[in-house]
Amino acid sequence: MSTPSFASLTTLRVGGTPADIVECTTAEALAATVARLDAAGTPLIIVGGGSNLLVAEGALDLTAVLVRNTGISLVDDITLRIQAGTVWDNVVAFAVEHGLGGIEALSGIPGSAGATPVQNVGAYGSEIADVLTRVRLYNRETETDEWVPASSLDLAYRYSNLKFTSRAVVLEIELELEKTEQSIPLRHLGGERVSLAEARESVLETRRAKGMVLDSADHDTWSAGSFFTNPVVPAALADDIEAIVGEDRMPRFAAGDGQVKLSAAWLIERAGCHRGFPGEDAPARLSTKHTLALTNRGAATADDIAALARRVQGVVEKQFGVELHPEPVWVGL
Template identity: 60%
Template sequence: MTDSSLTPDIHARLAQTADVTLDEATTFADLTTLHLGGRPRLVVRCATAAAVSEVVRLLDAASVPLLVVAGGSNLVVADGDLDLVVVLLENDQVTMDAAGRVVAGAGAEWDAVVAAAVDAGLGGIECLSGIPGSAGATPVQNVGAYGAEIADVLVQVLLLDRTTGEVSWVPAVDLDLAYRYSNLKFTSRGVVLAIELQLTTDGLSAPLRFGELARRLGATSGEERWPVADVRAAVLELRHGKGMVVVESDHDTWSAGSFFTNPVVDPSVADAVQLLVRESRGDEDADRMPRFPAPGGEKLSAAWLIERAGFTRGYPGEGAPARLSTKHTLALTNRGSATTADLVALAREVRDGVREVFGVTLVPEPVWIGVSID
């Protein structure tokens, strides 16, 4: 494949940029937790925020298509050759102080940031333990789990504005953070270079508002705070049990994490879903249906809907190259030999099955590159 935009001159200028390494062998299957995706034109490894900024400015000025990648935990990438350059964030410096201020480079492994904060007795992100990916990705989709989300502690992000080429600290309030959303998501307007968090310093967790985690720890109210190390250990145990902590030898973790977001629907839709379950599965199951108040309506559980639509753990069964996790129906997994096409077909089947049964359309959480569920 040829692309006149990536000229020998541009290639040479990239090679001469400080703190940059050019890599022509790595594929998206090497860069993503799904272990899927084809070959980019080039991978440009950037060890500093300055290198990231310089590379992105250079490629943008030359109109070279690019994709910024760090942990690769939230990407579904097409098979085959892809006409784009990967800018790989490897700026992984992390600093923290006694006042609870944490600054992490966008390329830092997120769980390493959480572990360091917990070791320092800082609280606020322990419920986000075990989430794969990088620190820079956390504000883009407002990462959250077990009743906490990055919006709770995010102060600001160091952002490269691709329109102007300027780098500045942008307050969290300007990102429109909401459930699994920021105004950076699904856009290419900016590149997160670093994040700043404000954590608590008393060694205690964020309030334990999520039932499963609270029950595991023995909390009896929604505002209890526990030692951060205890909460981190409990979260990791829960996530391991669902295949939601990356273990390379375990194909249940070859996934993009929770594949569909929990849908927010009008209360009348939630009522209709509950009635369908009551008629088909009985009062006991219907009364247990998860439904919680949320901005814009009520939030339902995507995993719960998937299971009641007839999809079981491990679906469609042994031998299928792409399957639902054997531990958790919300994760779509590569069993070692899948293609992206296999995964997309399974995603469509699950989405369409839930819509057919309940009239609710599940929305994928990952970013799609060169391929679509539609």
Template identity: 80%
Template structure:
């Protein structure tokens, strides 16, 4: 019998077993399954690629509904309609092969297409909100299967009103892309634009160097990606932190008139948490390639991941007065 534990369903490879696992291969099946479970009062968790979940150890009193509908359709010259269970990087590869730009900087991000609007996935200066036009949702409150415009999701930095609320399940998404030969400006290359395929390979290489492309043979990629969001703080606090560290060039980006976004990775490193912390032999460690990833070295439990996350949170808060907020959704804690 195949393993149905969350350790096999998530990229962190930790977590106990659901009471039941139901795999749904069509949008109608997803909606009908969720409706049936809701009507019965059965606790459930909708699971896509499992790249943004930290699930507790042990037996869990919930049913896992696995979103496994797949498919990419070019519905006009530049609009993609994508089934929620489609592997996200396959969507990017398809778009680039079709000469469609706008999501090439999101290459290599693990997980499913349906998860991208939930947390407004982004990287290297762009995010799904830039191209998302509408989302097909199963509304768990009304029972309606309906298309909703992107602006109804209140998309913001790593946020939508779908996240944490469980109000609806994503069934399909639509993306408005641009027929072009060149990428969008690449922030990590000073705004340079490259041919689409070259830009995609550049992003993949950049992510691989940070352990951010899944690889079964590399424990540095057994993670939930960037574990903490980049904090937004008052500019005065940013000044204090930069002065305290005494190092020019602290990453800081203006957000409105009086606030700035700081780099969570920079804060973690300068709070005394080097890559690979807490060291060889620990079951859960910061990636040896990138301090923003908490990794399972092969034998970690969910409790090990949580302990490491809290250790890092406490250290950054003590050193700089900034409380880092985890990006993944925590289940069962």
């Protein structure tokens, strides 16, 4: 039987074929597999839900280690322990069903639970750093299996010290939530608080409208979600951009130390990259629902996605002097 390609293992549905695939259904097997491959000097890539990977085409000299350990347990009334391979949205559904608040705004985000601390997943005014207490890691440098506090991960906007380093593999995570009937204040509802179930459905509805909930029949969801992080720039540059565009209420959020966080989607649109850019004949295009998603229209390659990303980056940098940074991990490109 042939080895599956990354096109079948990632939400962008592009990518070549790994030399081998190892599926790990327990945390212990995951740690042992990585240890064995490291000892043999075998290049590897950790694959959870595949929603944050852009992998090159062709035969790839690496082993894909599939994170397939699943399960959610209550440590106490408010603490969840979650296996790394658990579908993240199942975690949110579990919390809401058990009257636990704090992650309802993260409904519908694709991928696995183990990936959430790596890039400090967030949406609608909430992020995993708000509720993460500790993480079980296999430390590839010290060859140890250990629980570490969330404070040791340097969590920041879409960042942790696990991201891009490959220094450790997430085996399990723990979240401390709140017994409540009301949601956190929801940014997309103007800061309103609603019931947990209403909050979850509202977020899912909003994400579906943007093509951000996976649907195999909808090419707008053949993506890696938000492809670029929102840039943080000096306030003076933000002022210049606002003057250039000449619109009231440019999205901008104080980021400390004279810095401002801007909306990548807003910049992309104002630079002239519309929904569906660059056009109907292109195999890779911006989503027709949301300009922050780069999508595979059914026949795109990894090179097509990468070329579109670079084109959008170039347009925004030329127009506004802002460099957009991709959120997905690029492999072999």
